[in-house]
Amino acid sequence: MFRRTQSLSTVCSAGTCWLRASGDLAQFGLPIHNNRAPNQSLHPITIQLRLKSSAVFQDRESTVRIRSVLQEYEAQLKPTPVGASTPAHAAHGKAEWKVYGDGTRQCKVWISRLNLPEGAVLQLAVNGQPIDRMVVRQGAARYKRESERGEVVPVVELNQVLQVCYVGQVILEGEFYLE
DSSP, X not given: OEETXXXXXXXXXXXXXXXXXXXXEEEEEEEEOOTTSTTSOOEEEEEEEEOSSEEEEEOSSOEEEEEEEEEEEEEEEEEOHHHHTSTTTTOEEEEEEEEETTSOEEEEEEEEOOOSOTTOEEEEEETTEEEEEEEOBTTBXXXXXXXXXXXXXXXXXXXXXXXXXXXXXXXXXXXXXXX
16 A cells, blocks of 8 residues: 555565556556466566556456555554553554545554453553454454445544553553554
């Protein structure tokens, strides 16, 4: 994913494909393999498009989805004074919230170094209002919701605080800022 104001350039697995994006223009390239003459050089194909919302490129092995990001917030999750006195004192995390050009939203939360029991349930809240739950697996917890898949994605505003609660206590929190 990339923001409209940034440039992106990447190469996939040993040069088999490439992607360049800048502003609202994206180019995607793939080599064309000649199965009848495998020793011949590859002839690339380039696809160029203007990004107003999203585009998907797919072959038998992978899918590349390009979506323009209209709004993006991030929060660094750090222990609260209460969290510092719990088994989760070394935990930290990150949250991202995005709105794409096609109007869909996405919210992700990653937390690691959770010294809590396997299967422990964590409550997520924005400014004290519960939004969802996460489950601890191998010392970490992950949350991802996308409205594109029909999932409910909370609405988040700049400077709102994401809180992570365990047994009714806020153990981690972070304020959303512009990415």
